[in-house]
Amino acid sequence: xxxxxxxxxxxxxxxxxxxxxxxxxxxxxxxxxxxxxxxxxxxxxxxxxxxxxxxxxxxxxxxxxxxxxxxxxxxxxxxxxxxxxxxxxxxxxxxxxxxxxxxxxxxxxxxxxxxxxxxxxxxxxxxxxxxxxxxxxxxxxxxx
Amino acid sequence: xxxxxxxxxxxxxxxxxxxxxxxxxxxxxxxxxxxxxxxxxxxxxxxxxxxxxxxxxxxxxxxxxxxxxxxxxxxxxxxxxxxxxxxxxxxxxxxxxxxxxxxxxxxxxxxxxxxxxxxxxxxxxxxxxxxxxxxxxxxxxxxx
Amino acid sequence: xxxxxxxxxxxxxxxxxxxxxxxxxxxxxxxxxxxxxxxxxxxxxxxxxxxxxxxxxxxxxxxxxxxxxxxxxxxxxxxxxxxxxxxxxxxxxxxxxxxxxxxxxxxxxxxxxxxxxxxxxxxxxxxxxxxxxxxxxxxxxxxx
Amino acid sequence: xxxxxxxxxxxxxxxxxxxxxxxxxxxxxxxxxxxxxxxxxxxxxxxxxxxxxxxxxxxxxxxxxxxxxxxxxxxxxxxxxxxxxxxxxxxxxxxxxxxxxxxxxxxxxxxxxxxxxxxxxxxxxxxxxxxxxxxxxxxxxxxx
Numbered sequence: 001x002x003x004x005x006x007x008x009x010x011x012x013x014x015x016x017x018x019x020x021x022x023x024x025x026x027x028x029x030x031x032x033x034x035x036x037x038x039x040x041x042x043x044x045x046x047x048x049x050x051x052x053x054x055x056x057x058x059x060x061x062x063x064x065x066x067x068x069x070x071x072x073x074x075x076x077x078x079x080x081x082x083x084x085x086x087x088x089x090x091x092x093x094x095x096x097x098x099x100x101x102x103x104x105x106x107x108x109x110x111x112x113x114x115x116x117x118x119x120x121x122x123x124x125x126x127x128x129x130x131x132x133x134x135x136x137x138x139x140x141x142x143x144x
Numbered sequence: 145x146x147x148x149x150x151x152x153x154x155x156x157x158x159x160x161x162x163x164x165x166x167x168x169x170x171x172x173x174x175x176x177x178x179x180x181x182x183x184x185x186x187x188x189x190x191x192x193x194x195x196x197x198x199x200x201x202x203x204x205x206x207x208x209x210x211x212x213x214x215x216x217x218x219x220x221x222x223x224x225x226x227x228x229x230x231x232x233x234x235x236x237x238x239x240x241x242x243x244x245x246x247x248x249x250x251x252x253x254x255x256x257x258x259x260x261x262x263x264x265x266x267x268x269x270x271x272x273x274x275x276x277x278x279x280x281x282x283x284x285x286x287x288x
Numbered sequence: 289x290x291x292x293x294x295x296x297x298x299x300x301x302x303x304x305x306x307x308x309x310x311x312x313x314x315x316x317x318x319x320x321x322x323x324x325x326x327x328x329x330x331x332x333x334x335x336x337x338x339x340x341x342x343x344x345x346x347x348x349x350x351x352x353x354x355x356x357x358x359x360x361x362x363x364x365x366x367x368x369x370x371x372x373x374x375x376x377x378x379x380x381x382x383x384x385x386x387x388x389x390x391x392x393x394x395x396x397x398x399x400x401x402x403x404x405x406x407x408x409x410x411x412x413x414x415x416x417x418x419x420x421x422x423x424x425x426x427x428x429x430x431x432x
Numbered sequence: 433x434x435x436x437x438x439x440x441x442x443x444x445x446x447x448x449x450x451x452x453x454x455x456x457x458x459x460x461x462x463x464x465x466x467x468x469x470x471x472x473x474x475x476x477x478x479x480x481x482x483x484x485x486x487x488x489x490x491x492x493x494x495x496x497x498x499x500x501x502x503x504x505x506x507x508x509x510x511x512x513x514x515x516x517x518x519x520x521x522x523x524x525x526x527x528x529x530x531x532x533x534x535x536x537x538x539x540x541x542x543x544x545x546x547x548x549x550x551x552x553x554x555x556x557x558x559x560x561x562x563x564x565x566x567x568x569x570x571x572x573x574x575x576x
Contacts, residue, residue, distance in 0.1 A: 018469055018487075022162045023169035023223035024344045029354040029405075030163065030321035037318060037450050052512025055450075056312045066317040070358035076414065079167035080484025117317075126364065162325050162343075168488045173498040173549075174469060177462035181306050196368025199306075200456045210461040214502035220558065224340025261461075270508065310450045311457035311511035318451065367455035 003042060008142055009086035012042045014103070016079050027077045033069055036101045036117050039087040043099070047138045054135065061124045062132060071101070071115030082106040089142040095128045096120045097139050147186060152286055153230035156186045158247070160223050171221040177213055180245045180261050183231040187243070191282045198279065206276060208263045215245070215259030226250040233286040239272045240264045241283050291330060296430055297374035300330045302391070304367050315365040321357055324389045324405050327375040331387070335426045342423065349412045350420060359389070359403030370394040377430040383416045384408045385427050435474060440574055441518035444474045446535070448511050459509040465501055468533045468549050471519040475531070479570045486567065493556045494564060503533070503547030514538040521574040527560045528552045529571050 003012040020031040041051040056063045077083060084104045091098040096118055103113040123129040130136075147156040164175040185195040200207045221227065228248045235242040240262055247257040267273040274280075291300040308319040329339040344351045365371060372392045379386040384406055391401040411417040418424075435444040452463040473483040488495045509515065516536045523530040528550055535545040555561040562568075 017466070017473070018166045018172050019163060019174065019466060021165075021167045022343070023165045023340070024351075025167035025169075026353070028162050028325075029357055030318055030325060033318040033321055033357075034449070034451060037316075041449070050512065052311070052510075055310065063312075065314070065364065066361060068358075068360045069317055069321075070356075072356045073354060076353065078484075080482065161322070161329070163322060166487065167484070168495075170497070172469075173501055174462055174465035177465055177501075178305070178307060181460075181462060185305070194368065196366075196455070199454070207456075209458070209508065210505060212502075212504045213461055213465075214500075216500045217498060220497065222340075224338065306454045306460050307451060307462065309453075309455045311453045313455035313457075316450050 009088040010043050010046050011084050011086050014083040014085045021079050025078050029073055032071050032113050039085050039101055043087045063122045064119045067120045068118040073113045075112040077112050089139045092139045092143055094130055153232045154187050154190050155228050155230050158227040158229045165223050169222050173217055176215050176257050183229050187231045205268045207266045211264045212262040217257050219256040221256050233283045236283045236287055238274055297376045298331050298334050299372050299374050302371040302373045309367050313366050317361055320359050320401050327373050331375045351410045352407045355408045356406040361401045363400040365400050377427045380427045380431055382418055441520045442475050442478050443516050443518050446515040446517045453511050457510050461505055464503050464545050471517050475519050495554045496551045499552045500550040505545045507544040509544050521571045524571045524575055
C-alpha cells in the first residue's frame with residue numbers, strides 16, 4: 001500500500017473518503033483534481049522536496065501555482081473502491097512542468113480516469129520564472 | 145431566499161452541494177461545521193464587517209480563531225433539501241464570543257441540527273486579547 | 289448579487305469560502321471545479337429543473353455524470369475577492385452537453401479563469417443515452 | 433508512518449492537505465472533524481470491518497450515523513505540519529459508541545486538539561437499534 005516507482009511513474013494509493021463523492025456515492029469529479037494535487041505533493045516528497053517549501057517559498061522568492069488542469073472520467077468509482085494513482089512527468093519547459101495522472105482500480109488495474117496539470121514557476125511579482133534548479137533536474141530525469 | 149433578522153438571530157439560506165454529503169446522500173456531519181463558519185461570515189457581513197479583515201487582521205494585529213466547536217445532528221438532511229441556518233450570539237466575554245447555530249428544514253421549520261462555536265480574539269503572538277471594540281458592541285447588542 | 293442572464297450566459301455570484309483556498313490564501317485550483325458544478329446546478333434551477341432530480345433520476349432511469357473537465361487559471365483570486373461566474377452552453381449533442389465557464393472579478397470584470405465541463409446522459413446501466421427532452425430543448429435554446 | 437496501537441488507542445498519521453487550511457495556512461477547524469471521521473474509518477479497517485459496509489449496510493439493515501461531535505482546538509497547526517491522531521473508544525452503550533480523538537504534533541507529541549464523536553446504530557427506519565455484535569465486541573475490548 002505504499003508508494004513506488006513503476007515505469008517512470010510514481011504510483012501512490014488513493015483512498016476515497018466521505019466528502020469525496022457525489023450524493024449517489026460516486027466519486028465527485030472535482031475530487032480527482034484534489035487527488036492530482038496529492039499526487040504532486042507525493043512526487044515532491046518522494047524526491048526529498050518538502051511541498052510546503054515548494055508550492056510557495058518566500059525565502060527564495062518563488063511559487064508553483066497550477067495554471068491549467070484537465071481530466072477525463074472513464075468509469076464511475078465508488079466509496080469503498082481503492083485506486084492507484086500514477087504520477088508522471090509528461091513535459092518540462094524552462095518555466096513549467098506538465099504532470100500526467102492515471103487512476104487505476106487497484107483490483108484489476110483498469111484505467112478509470114486520466115488527467116493533466118500544468119504548474120508554472122513564478123517570482124515574487126507572479127511573473128513566470130525559471131524552475132528551481134533542483135526541481136528541474138528531478139523532473140527532467142523522469143521525462144520519457 | 146435572502147437573509148433576515150428573526151428573533152435576534154440572523155437567518156440565512158443553506159444550500160446542500162455535491163461534496164457536502166456522505167456517499168449515501170445524507171449531509172456529512174463535518175459539512176455542518178462549514179455551514180456554521182459560513183454563518184459567522186454572513187453575520188460579520190450583515191453588520192458591515194468584511195470577514196477577510198476580521199478573521200485575521202495583520203494591520204491591526206488581531207485574529208479570531210475558532211477554539212471550540214460542537215454540534216448535535218437530530219435528523220438526516222439530503223441533497224436537494226433546503227435549510228435555514230439561524231446564527232445567534234449566545235455569550236460574549238471580553239475576549240471571546242460563543243455563537244449558537246440552529247439548522248431548520250425550510251419546508252416545515254423542523255430543527256435538524258444545533259451547534260455552538262467559540263471564537264477568541266488573539267494578538268500577533270496568538271495570546272488572547274480584547275475583542276475589537278466595534279465587533280464587541282455588535283455582538284453585545286445581539287445577546288439575549 | 290442575484291443571478292441574471294447576460295449574453296446567453298447565466299451569471300451567478302461566487303463567494304470564496306474558508307476551505308476553498310490553498311494555504312497562501314489563493315483559491316485552490318480544485319475549488320474552481322466545485323464552482324463549475326455549482327454553476328450547472330444554478331443553470332438547472334434557473335430553468336425550473338431541480339438538480340437533485342437531474343444529476344440522477346432513478347424513476348426515469350437516467351443520470352448526468354461529468355465525463356470531462358478542464359480549466360485554465362489566469363490570475364490569482366484570494367479570500368475576500370468576489371467573482372461572477374458566467375455559465376454558457378458551448379455545445380449540445382444528442383447525448384451530451386458541453387458547458388463553458390468564465391470567472392470574472394466582480395470589481396473590474398477581469399477574466400480570472402475559464403473552463404469547460406462535459407456531461408453525458410446515461411441510462412440505468414451507465415450506457416450513454418439521449419438527453420432528457422426538456423433539458424435538450426433548454427440547452428439548445430441557449431446555444432450560440 | 434503507519435498506524436499502530438498505543439495505550440488502547442489506534443494511532444494514525446494525519447497529513448494536512450491543500451483545502452484543509454484557512455486562507456492563512458492554519459488548519460480550518462472543520463477539517464479536524466474530517467480527520468476524526470478518517471480516524472473512525474481507520475479504526476474499523478484496523479479490526480477488519482470495511483467502512484463502506486459499516487456506515488451503511490443495506491443487506492443487514494443498519495447504519496452508523498454521527499449524532500454528536502465536538503472538538504477543542506488548542507494550538508494552531510499549519511500546512512507542512514505532521515500530526516498523529518489517537519483514536520480511542522471512550523464509551524460504549526448498547527446502541528452507541530463515543531470515540532475520543534487526540535491530535536498531537538508528530539515532532540514533539542504536544543496535544544493540539546481533542547474531540548469526541550458519538551455514532552448511533554440505526555435500523556432501516558432510522559430508529560436507534562443494537563450495535564452490530566462484532567463491532568460491539570471490538571469496541572468493548574478497547575474501552576478503558
